[in-house]
Amino acid sequence: DTGVSQDPRHKITKRGQNVTFRCDPISEHNRLYWYRQTLGQGPEFLTYFQNEAQLEKSRLLSDRFSAERPKGSFSTLEIQRTEQGDSAMYLCASSPRTLVQETQYFGPGTRLLVL
Amino acid sequence: AQKVTQAQTEISVVEKEDVTLDCVYETRDTTYYLFWYKQPPSGELVFLIRRNSFDEQNEISGRYSWNFQKSTSSFNFTITASQVVDSAVYFCALSEAPSGGYQKVTFGIGTKLQVIP
Numbered sequence: 001d002t003g004v005s006q007d008p009r010h011k012i013t014k015r016g017q018n019v020t021f022r023c024d025p026i027s028e029h030n031r032l033y034w035y036r037q038t039l040g041q042g043p044e045f046l047t048y049f050q051n052e053a054q055l056e057k058s059r060l061l062s063d064r065f066s067a068e069r070p071k072g073s074f075s076t077l078e079i080q081r082t083e084q085g086d087s088a089m090y091l092c093a094s095s096p097r098t099l100v101q102e103t104q105y106f107g108p109g110t111r112l113l114v115l
Numbered sequence: 116a117q118k119v120t121q122a123q124t125e126i127s128v129v130e131k132e133d134v135t136l137d138c139v140y141e142t143r144d145t146t147y148y149l150f151w152y153k154q155p156p157s158g159e160l161v162f163l164i165r166r167n168s169f170d171e172q173n174e175i176s177g178r179y180s181w182n183f184q185k186s187t188s189s190f191n192f193t194i195t196a197s198q199v200v201d202s203a204v205y206f207c208a209l210s211e212a213p214s215g216g217y218q219k220v221t222f223g224i225g226t227k228l229q230v231i232p
Contacts, residue, residue, distance in 0.1 A: 042225050043206075108157065
């Protein structure tokens, strides 16, 4: 039973560069979430997919951020023209679709450092 | 708007002591869900428990127990006979009933627990 996986686990980049992160959810989960976690804070919601449809985006997700889930399986999160303030842990979570309640299962995260 | 408050930012205990992590929440919904997650130094958030607002029964799982009290909007987490492996950041989280197809989860800022051998 494999969990949520994320790649890469760590990324160091220079300001202004573009970066892309990948998330592979648990195979039977059709809901996928991206969160951002800065030092000393809890995760903050960025965006949500149900299958391939991106149904919700936080105002935290600026125009430099884009997320996709083209076939309803893995997802990518791209940050263009990175800024030092983008340095954070980016977490992906997935959950099964249920009528009432769900639990989100998280991956190990991608830790981004923008120099 | 939903809110989760974890007033204890850091706690240190000596191994084998019991420790309680506090969580207070705010929500306008009558149906909601509460969670605890553990985040060890490796960074992965590990799911520990989910409770729904209709079930105030306390739960015990090994050395872990949870006390849910709607009257005080609290969902506290107790570790009995703490061990060094319990050292981590613990997050309390809240989600309201599905709206628009998904449950938005709001996390507290976390409580960092250090268990000293």
